[in-house]
Amino acid sequence: xxxxxxxxxxxxxxxxxxxxFKVLRVAExxxxxxxxxxxxxxxxxxxxLHLHSFDRENLYAIGFRTPPADSTGLPxxxxxxxxxxxEKYPLKDVFKxxxxxxxxxxxxxxxxxxxxxxxxxxxxxTDYFNLARVYTDLVLHPRLLKETFFQEGHHLELSVPDDxxxxxxxxxxxxxxxxxxxxxxxxxxxxxxxxxxxxDSIYAFDSGGDPDVxxxxxxxxxxxxxxxxxxxxxxxxxxxxxxxxxxxLAFLSEMLSGFDRVEIDSSIKSQKRLTAPRIIRSxxxxxKDEPLEHKTMVNIAWMMSDNTDHETSLIxxxxxxxxxxxxxxxxxxxxxxxxxxxxxxxxSGIEADLKQLMFCAGLRNTQSADAQKIEHLIFDTIKNVVDxxxxxxxxxxxxxxxxxxxxxxxxxxxxxxxxxxxxxFQTWLYDGDPxxxxxxxxxxxxxxxLWAADPQIFQKMTKLWxxxxxHRILAIMEPDSDFNEKKEKALQDKxxxxxxxxxxxxxxxxxxxxxxxxxxxxxxxxxEDAATIPKLKLEDIQQSIExxxxxNSLIGGVPALEHDLFTNGIAYVDLAFDIAHVPEELQPYLxxxxxxxxxxxxxxxxxxxxxxxxxxxxxGFGYDLATGFSADAGTTWQKMVFxxxxxxxxxxxxxxxxxxxxxxxxxxxxxxxRDLISERKNNLQSAIxxxxxxxxxxxxxxxxxxxxxxxxxxxxxxQLKFVQNQANDFExxxxxxxxxxxxxxxxxxxxxxLIINITAETNGLKIxxxxxxxLLDKISKxxxxxxxxKPSLPPVFAGISIPAQVSYVxxxxxxxxxxxxxxxxxxxxxKELSNSYLYKHIRVQGGAYGGMSSFDSTLGLFSFLSYxxxxxxxTLQVFKDAQAFYSQNEIPLEEMEKAIISTIGMLDRPLxxxxxxxxxxxxxxAGINDDMRRKFRDDILSATPQKLKNTLADYFxxxxxxxxxxxxxxxxxxxEANTRMEEKLVVEHLFEF
Numbered sequence: 001x002x003x004x005x006x007x008x009x010x011x012x013x014x015x016x017x018x019x020x021f022k023v024l025r026v027a028e029x030x031x032x033x034x035x036x037x038x039x040x041x042x043x044x045x046x047x048x049l050h051l052h053s054f055d056r057e058n059l060y061a062i063g064f065r066t067p068p069a070d071s072t073g074l075p076x077x078x079x080x081x082x083x084x085x086x087e088k089y090p091l092k093d094v095f096k097x098x099x100x101x102x103x104x105x106x107x108x109x110x111x112x113x114x115x116x117x118x119x120x121x122x123x124x125x126t127d128y129f130n131l132a133r134v135y136t137d138l139v140l141h142p143r144l145l146k147e148t149f150f151q152e153g154h155h156l157e158l159s160v161p162d163d164x165x166x167x168x169x170x171x172x173x174x175x176x177x178x179x180x181x182x183x184x185x186x187x188x189x190x191x192x193x194x195x196x197x198x199x200d201s202i203y204a205f206d207s208g209g210d211p212d213v214x215x216x217x218x219x220x221x222x223x224x225x226x227x228x229x230x231x232x233x234x235x236x237x238x239x240x241x242x243x244x245x246x247x248x249l250a251f252l253s254e255m256l257s258g259f260d261r262v263e264i265d266s267s268i269k270s271q272k273r274l275t276a277p278r279i280i281r282s283x284x285x286x287x288k289d290e291p292l293e294h295k296t297m298v299n300i301a302w303m304m305s306d307n308t309d310h311e312t313s314l315i316x317x318x319x320x321x322x323x324x325x326x327x328x329x330x331x332x333x334x335x336x337x338x339x340x341x342x343x344x345x346x347x348s349g350i351e352a353d354l355k356q357l358m359f360c361a362g363l364r365n366t367q368s369a370d371a372q373k374i375e376h377l378i379f380d381t382i383k384n385v386v387d388x389x390x391x392x393x394x395x396x397x398x399x400x401x402x403x404x405x406x407x408x409x410x411x412x413x414x415x416x417x418x419x420x421x422x423x424x425f426q427t428w429l430y431d432g433d434p435x436x437x438x439x440x441x442x443x444x445x446x447x448x449x450l451w452a453a454d455p456q457i458f459q460k461m462t463k464l465w466x467x468x469x470x471h472r473i474l475a476i477m478e479p480d481s482d483f484n485e486k487k488e489k490a491l492q493d494k495x496x497x498x499x500x501x502x503x504x505x506x507x508x509x510x511x512x513x514x515x516x517x518x519x520x521x522x523x524x525x526x527x528e529d530a531a532t533i534p535k536l537k538l539e540d541i542q543q544s545i546e547x548x549x550x551x552n553s554l555i556g557g558v559p560a561l562e563h564d565l566f567t568n569g570i571a572y573v574d575l576a577f578d579i580a581h582v583p584e585e586l587q588p589y590l591x592x593x594x595x596x597x598x599x600x601x602x603x604x605x606x607x608x609x610x611x612x613x614x615x616x617x618x619x620g621f622g623y624d625l626a627t628g629f630s631a632d633a634g635t636t637w638q639k640m641v642f643x644x645x646x647x648x649x650x651x652x653x654x655x656x657x658x659x660x661x662x663x664x665x666x667x668x669x670x671x672x673x674r675d676l677i678s679e680r681k682n683n684l685q686s687a688i689x690x691x692x693x694x695x696x697x698x699x700x701x702x703x704x705x706x707x708x709x710x711x712x713x714x715x716x717x718x719q720l721k722f723v724q725n726q727a728n729d730f731e732x733x734x735x736x737x738x739x740x741x742x743x744x745x746x747x748x749x750x751x752x753x754l755i756i757n758i759t760a761e762t763n764g765l766k767i768x769x770x771x772x773x774x775l776l777d778k779i780s781k782x783x784x785x786x787x788x789x790k791p792s793l794p795p796v797f798a799g800i801s802i803p804a805q806v807s808y809v810x811x812x813x814x815x816x817x818x819x820x821x822x823x824x825x826x827x828x829x830x831k832e833l834s835n836s837y838l839y840k841h842i843r844v845q846g847g848a849y850g851g852m853s854s855f856d857s858t859l860g861l862f863s864f865l866s867y868x869x870x871x872x873x874x875t876l877q878v879f880k881d882a883q884a885f886y887s888q889n890e891i892p893l894e895e896m897e898k899a900i901i902s903t904i905g906m907l908d909r910p911l912x913x914x915x916x917x918x919x920x921x922x923x924x925x926a927g928i929n930d931d932m933r934r935k936f937r938d939d940i941l942s943a944t945p946q947k948l949k950n951t952l953a954d955y956f957x958x959x960x961x962x963x964x965x966x967x968x969x970x971x972x973x974x975x976e977a978n979t980r981m982e983e984k985l986v987v988e989h990l991f992e993f
Contacts, residue, residue, distance in 0.1 A: 007035045008052050012245055019246075019253040021048065029438045031407060032420070033568075036435050037245050041252070044232035045261045049434050050248055051240040051420060057105055057910045058241025059417030060132040061119035062139055065266035065429060066229050067202040068113075072217035073153070073209015074225050076111040077174045080152040082142040082226070083109060083118075083135075089532050091525045092148075093844070094138055100835040100898040101535045103127045103905040106415050113194070113207050113354060114268050115429055121415045123910060125243060129251060130534040136255045139230060147520045149222055150513075151844060154215045157514035164507050167492075168499040170215055171870065176806055177849040178209045180868035183484070183804040184689040185284040185297070189477050190347050192282040193301045196473050197358055201271040211805075232256050234264045236428060240417030268355045268430060271303060274471040281476045285483035285803040287991050288971060295479035297345055298371045299362030300378050303471040306356055308432030313357055314443065315450075315461050320350035320359055321398040322390050322458065323382070327599065327611035329394070331361055334381040337671070340374055341366030342678035342727075346686060353422070355430050359466075362475075364682060371476050379467070386463045395451070395458065397615030399444055404619040404647060406440030407568050411912035484805055484970060521844050538897055538941065541904050545933045548920045555769055556776035560756040561924055562765050567913040570619065571764040572645045573772070574757035574921055575658070577748050579625075580638040584791060586744055588722045590640060591714050592677065592737075593744050594623030598642070599676045600669055603660035607672050610657070617654045619645040621661075625714045627707040628858035630927050633817030636706050637925045640748060645914065648760075651767045659775040662749055667738050674730050681723040688720075688990070692808030692968040693850070693865045696800070699966035700812035703796035705860035713791075717800060717990055724991070751781045755924075759917030796964040799974035799985030806848075807872050807969035811864040811879040813959035818857040819932055824939035825951040826862055830855040831906065832891065832899040832948075833864070833882060841878045842866050848875070858926065862959065872967055872977040883960065887953035890945035903940055 007028045016023040025038040032053075039048040066075040083095035091097055098107055098120075106121040120135050122128040154175045160166035181187045195204050206213075239248050286295060305312040323331040324344060332344060341363025351358040363374055410419055420438070428434035437443070450457055480486075499507070551562045579590060598621060601607040614621055621644040629636055642662070646654035667673070688695055698716035701708035712718055726737065754776075758768050816822050833853035842851025850867035864879040891899070911919060923929075967974065967985060978984045 006030055007033050008054065010035050012037060017042075019249040021249050021253070025435070027435055031441050032438060034438065036438065038434065039249070041232065041256055043261060044256055044259045046232035046235045046237060046252075046256060047428075048237045048239070048249075048252065049424065049428070050245045051238075051417065052245060053240060053242060055241050055416060056123045057121055057411070057415050057417070058123070058125075058128045058243050059106070059119060059121040059239065059415050059421070060128065060135070061117055061238045061421055062136065063115055063117040063236045063238065063425060063429070064229050064234050065114060065268065066111075066116045066207070066225075067266060067268060068205045068207040069202075071206040071210040071213040072221070073174055073178060073206065073214050074217055074222060075116050075207045076209050077149070077153040077214075077217065078222060078226055079109045079111045079116050080174060081144060081148045081222075082230070083138050084145070084148045084152070085143050086137045086141045087143060088137050088141065089134055090143065090529045091533070092520070094134060094533065096835060096839055097530070097533050098131060098134060100902050101533060102131055103536060103541070103901060103908065104131055105905070105909050106418070107131065111207055113203050115425065117421070117425070119418060119421070121417065123908070124536070124540070126540070127536055128243070130536075132251065133255070134533065140232070140255075140259075142226065144223055144226060146219055147517055149219050150517050151521065153217060153222070155514065155517060156510045158507070158511050161515065162511060164504065164511070168495045168507075168510070170495070171847040172214070173843060173847055173849060174209055175211060175214050176847050176870050177868050178214065179211045179805040180689065180849060181208065182211055183285060183806065185477070186346050186686050188282070188284045189297055189299070189345065189475070192280060192477065193299060193347070193360060193473065193475050194358075196278065196280045196475065197301050197303050197471075198271040198354070198356070201269055203271070203354060229264065229266055231262055231264060232259045233262045234266050236425075238417075238421050238424060240415075240420060270306065271356055273303070276470055277472045277474065279474045279476070281478065283478050283480040283483055286479040286481055287801065287803050287989060288481050288485075289989070290479070290481060290991055292479050292481065294342075294365050294367055296366050296368045296371075297362065297364045297477040298341070298366055298374045299345055299347065299360050299475045300375055301358055301360040301473050301475060302466060302469050304357035304359055304465050304469075306430070307352065307354070307426050308430050310427060310433070310436045311446070312461070313352065314447065315458070316357055316359070316465060317350050317352060318395075318398050318402070318447070319458055319462055319465075321401065322394055323385070324348050324361055325398065326615055328391070328608040328615070330385055330390075331378065331381050333608060334377060335361070335363055335374070336675050338377055340370050340377070343675065343682055352426055365678070368476055368478055371474060375474055382462060382466050386459050386467060389456065389459055391612070393612045393616060397612055399447065400616055401619070402440060403444050404570070407647070408570055408619060408645075409568055409912050411910055411915065415910075416912070484803055487805065488972075518845060521840070535898075536901055538900060541901065541941065542908070543941070545930060545937055546908070547930055548916050550920050555756060556773045557781075558751055558754050558756055558776055560758065561921060563759040563917045563920060564762055564765060565759055565913045565916060567760050567764065569648055569761075569764070570645055570913075571648060571651055571758065571760035571768055572914040572917055573643065573768060574918065575642045575662075576639045576755045576757060576921065577641075577750075578638070578753040579640045579748065580636070582744065582747055586740060586747075587710070588713060588719065589740050589744060590625055591719055592680065592723065592726065593741055593748070594625065594640065594642075595676050595680050596667070596673055596741065597661060597665045597745075598623055600672055601666040603664040605660070607669065610661070613657050617646060617650045617657060619647070621658070626922065626925075627710045628922070628926055629705070629707055629817060629860050631818045631932055633820075633860065638710060639925060648764050648767055651764070652771045655768075655771045655775055659778055662775070663778040665745070667741050670734050673734065673737070674727075677723060677727050677730060681720070681727045684720045684723060685991075688802055688968070689804055692802070692804070693810065693867045696808045696810035696966045696968045697812060697861070697863050697865055699798055699800060700796050700810045700964035701859060701861045701863070703793050703964040704812060704814040704962065706790060706793070708859040708861055709791055709793055711859060720990065749779055751776060751779050754779070755921075757917060757921040759913055796966055797983060797986060798966045799977070799987040800966060800968045801971040801974060801987060801989045802968050804968070804970055806868045806870060807866070807875075807967060807973055809866040809869055809872055809875045810966045811876060812964045812966075813862045813956075814962055815855060815857060815860050815862040815959075816955075818926065818928060818936070821939065822951050822955055823855070823857050824936050825943055825948050826955065827855045828899050828903045828940060828943055829853070829886060829948060829952055830862065831903045832895070833886075835899070835902060836895070837882045837885065838864065838878065841882075842869065842875055846871055846874060846878070851875075851878070858922075872969060872973060873980045876965065883952075883956040886949065887956050888949075890949045893945060896943065896945045896948065900940055900943060904937070907937065907940075
């Protein structure tokens with residue numbers, strides 16, 4: 001392995017000038033292997049920060065301060081619209097074209113409360129600069145067509161085109177996206193708190209857009225906002241990766257040519273401090289027939305220091321972690337143990353992405369009448385901490401977490417550069433030092449010195465910013481079963497009133513405008529316009545697969561898979577237990593087993609003591625349930641995986657802790673068990689509206705394969721209903737629950753069921769090997785059970801009722817095995833459908849926030865999905881029409897190449913060290929070897945339009961016979977859909993009453 005333990009050698013010095021830029025500062029950060037260059041463009045004043053590293057995945061991000069003046073969602077709608085096209089690239093949707101025709105590893109745009117950021121990333125230099133060039137032009141020179149504004153923002157149309165007697169409705173992608181967001185109790189809770197803790201600042205407005213306010217935005221305001229804020233003088237360019245600084249500056253010099261320095265006041269004004277606390281009451285939607293008791297959410301929120309005061313901000317972040325960050329945290333424990341609510345609100349903790357920090361703490365599923373009790377409890381607990389101090393081990397644990405997560409290389413859904421970007425903008429956006437948060441060893445040392453000099457520093461800061469700080473609110477969010485109905489009625493009345501005020505000629509004008517928009521959306525881009533986008537060719541694509549180093553071994557007689565990878569001094573260990581033989585009646589208990597065993601005490605330690613031990617020693621400890629088909633779909637596999645990570649120096653103690661949990665876990669603390677079950681229930685419930693399409697896919701997929709059935713049983717609505725029952729009946733069933741968990745533990749923790757997976761450098765692997773034997777010696781050795789339980793798979797055509805203003809539609813087919821010749825073509829078709837047909841018909845023309853397709857050979861599913869969708873019946877028809885279209889038509893060769901490129905880009909998406917080790921483990925479960933992967937890749941690269949058409953015609957004609965459908969939506973929308981469909985959705989309520 002190459003030595004990646006140091007940062008790249010500096011190539012420029014402070015004061016150097018190059019390509020019209022001046023280097024202001026150069027700093028090395030060996031702990032994250034980065035050399036940072038802070039730079040300014042002399043002519044425009046554009047700010048540039050280059051984090052030069054050895055990472056092949058280069059990130060390019062342009063950020064602007066975009067302070068909203070209202071809740072029309074102007075920054076959000078503009079974020080969608082600038083990526084549609086520019087004068088140089090005059091397509092209708094350049095963003096989607098880039099997704100289809102590049103090897104981008106990340107492409108998106110983010111609207112924050114006070115900034116808008118446009119990031120792209122790629123591992124291929126040519127591709128990277130193509131992406132950066134187009135993105136820069138789109139952002140600085142967009143066309144901003146009226147049609148784009150109408151499509152992305154809002155427009156009026158008749159519910160039945162050409163029928164002047166039909167209802168007048170509002171449509172728009174952002175409009176429907178935010179209707180979905182305003183159906184989420186958690187989103188509404190955060191919105192209310194932010195608006196009222198910063199009542200006189202820009203944070204009192206919703207930059208994403210309030211659906212009630214979005215329709216007031218005008219096209220002229222839209223264009224003016226871009227003219228005001230989208231200038232290099234207001235831009236911050238963040239660049240990360242292994243491409244040299246001089247190459248970047250030459251590129252940026254070209255991009256900024258023709259711009260001058262202009263005066264722009266985009267400064268974010270601070271909120272003036274309140275002199276007295278306030279009480280705020282608001283409401284959120286629940287199901288029509290759900291009981292209102294014990295459904296209130298109560299929070300206390302404080303406004304804290306400015307983000308640019310980094311030392312104070314960091315101490316407050318540490319205090320937040322001390323108060324609520326773990327099961328051992330005194331405020332978390334006091335709130336949960338009080339019995340006043342079920343668990344902490346999901347926004348409890350520090351908010352550090354705004355100019356002034358905010359801390360929240362509260363309970364969900366409580367009663368409004370207990371709000372004052374909760375407030376008093378919070379203050380009494382904090383006062384006790386101030387008077388008596390924080391537990392020293394708790395402080396050490398938090399400091400260890402700062403150190404660990406500073407060292408860790410994380411590349412999950414986002415590139416590592418994005419993770420760094422988040423912290424940088426916390427100060428840079430407000431003209432603070434952008435590099436101050438990168439040197440975490442120095443940060444930790446400074447905090448330790450402050451603590452040594454004043455052992456009461458955390459108490460004093462807690463007193464100052466909590467007890468003595470009057471800038472706080474008590475926010476009470478109450479359930480309202482008529483919330484969505486009242487919203488909908490108010491909108492219908494408003495639209496009826498508006499329509500009655502319009503003349504026939506005005507209605508005809510609206511109808512004509514809507515028809516023209518549909519025509520604009522349906523027209524393809526001209527070949528000349530499409531040719532303006534720089535594209536990769538198939539020959540530019542790497543032909544070979546990436547091979548993850550893996551070594552099979554035996555440790556203490558247990559099979560192990562070891563991956564010698566650079567991990568920056570961190571080891572990642574997975575303990576994968578086979579669960580295919582777990583009896584059917586115990587399968588639903590597996591997620592609770594994981595939740596409870598990782599959250600309880602063990603080996604004589606209470607759960608608080610265990611939480612402190614984990615924080616002091618590990619970077620993370622958790623569990624997952626995974627299942628899938630073998631490569632040939634001849635067998636299935638099911639695993640429960642316990643995973644932990646630790647710095648090499650902490651591995652012996654980390655393994656001791658895992659040994660205690662697995663071999664001597666406590667299942668007798670019923671109060672703690674009840675709290676963990678409630679937390680599991682509430683987290684599942686909160687995930688539904690933000691991830692409704694995933695829940696719909698699981699519900700439909702459960703009819704088609706055993707792995708998909710298990711996935712839904714463990715993670716979907718079946719699991720939610722199961723956990724609801726466990727929570728509701730806990731007092732009467734807790735002994736039975738304990739007995740079932742004890743039975744599961746005996747079945748599960750058996751060396752005969754175990755595979756160990758280790759990812760680390762050579763010395764880390766050795767430390768794990770030497771120490772994990774102690775754990776293995778404590779696990780029983782018995783012959784593994786051979787019987788695999790197989791549930792029946794009932795057909796699914798379901799409508800699942802939830803309190804939401806939008807719908808989530810899933811149409812799912814059974815998919816072939818990984819090694820089936822059709823699978824590579826189905827993966828291509830899923831990308832093509834997502835980037836072309838479904839995007840056009842469901843998002844662009846239908847107004848949904850998303851329309852997509854996915855191919856999953858692991859679960860054996862091919863899915864059509866929609867997200868935050870105003871339609872149900874129309875969307876199901878689009879799914880059927882898509883199958884007919886691709887069965888009957890060959891796509892053009894150029895479109896085929898784009899689909900292949902985007903599919904390869906998905907396959908080649910980079911992984912962090914933990915991710916690479918995990919993927920290798922999953923492949924071993926499925927029996928997928930490198931020869932199979934090469935064949936799969938070759939099948940993708942050799943695909944032709946004719947092969948694709950023939951494969952899809954054959955596949956869809958057979959698979960459609962067992963298609964499953966699930967729709968998550970409001971009962972009103974589900975019932976309305978059933979009046980229009982020949983086959984009726986079987987409607988069920990998600991929540992038990």
